[in-house]
Amino acid sequence: MNLRQLLPTRIGFGTAPMGNMFRAIPDDEVTATLNAAWDHGIRYYDTAPLYGAGLAEIRLGGLLSSKPRDTFVLSTKVGRVILDEVESGARDLGEKGTLFEHGRPNKILHEWTAEATESSIEGSLKRLGVDRLDIVWVHDIAQDFYGDDWLQKFEEARTGAFRVLSRLRDEGVIKAWGLGVNRTEPIELTLALDEPQPDGFLLAGRYTLLDHAHALQRLxxxxxxxxxxxxxxxxxxxxxxxxxxxxxxxxxxxEILEKVRRIKELTARHGVSIKAAALQFSLAHPVTAAVIPGATRPSRIAEDLAALDEPVPSAFWRELRESSLVSSCAPLPGGV
Structure with a gap:
């Protein structure tokens, strides 16, 4: 299914922060933030077993399990099976280090076989308290987690997760599937396969104001x-x-802080919020179906929605390009 037809709005809610990413977030703060997202009309939610070893799914389920299932769109990911066994010591998350050190201590099995994919989906449904998923992303089969071994993980997913998810889609169990990664190469490789094709992909951090040139080249x-x-x-x-x-x-x-400083200087001169610039830039590409910022405070939801509709003058986008702060190939709002 085309994601544009499936997703209810062009903005959703990314739940990685709900898994205690970077810090331990109190339950009441989580509940208030999720309720704010729902009350402001957010109806697309993305999560993953990796986020806090199931913590984000459990917390999101606290909201969604009480809502009519046909009133929202839900995506989660496969590739990590959360076990009941408790793990001691630091997790090996490649470049991501101690990203979810404040999450649950449950052991995580990293596997993309057919059996693990079925098990991952079953576990997610239980933690979320729902009876079905709409979209399933194949998670993190990329260099940032597995270095030179990423192609082995990709092959495991190609012969396992890809085929399971294609079958589930064909059977109507899920509506769509794709890759959820932080690198472009796995998606490029998938789109080149002569096999059942994905319906879309979730690309994190690779189509932003700060990093987009590589995605524009081929992907x-x-x-x-x-x-x-x-x-x-x-x-x-x-x-x-x-x-x-x-x-x-x-x-x-x-160097990133310096680029952010230059962008903020430009937004200030044109009276534009940097959130508006960031969200509207990512949404301007014709391939983009939705953007899913995360949040840990209720006030951030209103900020994001306001940024989505904030008027941004064409002069800002022109100067952004002329200052080489964005690629000359990047589509900009208003056709600039």
Whole structure:
């Protein structure tokens, strides 16, 4: 199914922060934030077993399990099976280090076989308290987690998860599937396969104001040719575009902070919020079906929705391009 037909709005809610990403978030703060998202009309929610070893799914389920199932669209991911066994010591998350060190201590099995895919979906349904999923993303079969071994993980997913999800889609159990990754190469490889094709992909951090040139080179032209849509995750680049200090899930390096400073200087001159610039940039590409910023405070929901509709003058976009702060190939709002 085309994601544009499936997703109810162009903005959804990404729940990685709900898994205690970077910090331990009190339950009452989580509940207030999720309720604010629902009350403001957010009806697309994305989550994953990895986020806090099931914590984000459990917390999201606290909201969605009480809502009529036909009133929202839900996506989660496969590739990580959460076990009852408790794990001691630091997790190995590749470049992501201690990203969810404040999550649940449950052991995580990293596996993309057919059996693990079925088990992952079953576990997600239980934690979420729902009877079905709409979209399932194949999670993190990429270099940032597995280095030079990522192609082995990809092959495991190709012969396991891809085929299971294609079958479930054909049977009407799920409505769509694709990849949920932080790198472009796995998606490019998938789109080149002579096998059942994905309906779309979730690309986190690779189509933002700070990082988009690589996606524009090959991935997005190919996706446009094949009619495959993109959900943009991490539109604020792990928070550095929204007042935070993280980029790529780590402390932002000086060159990124300098680029953010230049963008903020430009937004201030044109009276534009940086959130508006970030969200509207990511949504301007024809392949983008939705953007899913995360939040840990209720006030952030209203900010995001306001940013989505904030008037941004064409002069801002022109100067952004002229200052080489965005690629000359990037589509900009209003056809600039």
């Amino acid at each position: 997005l032209p190919t996706a446009a040719e094949q009619g495959v849509s993109m959900v943009v995750g991490g539109p604020y680049s792990s928070g550095v575009l929204a007042g935070g200090t993280h980029f790529e899930y780590q402390e932002a390096p000086p």
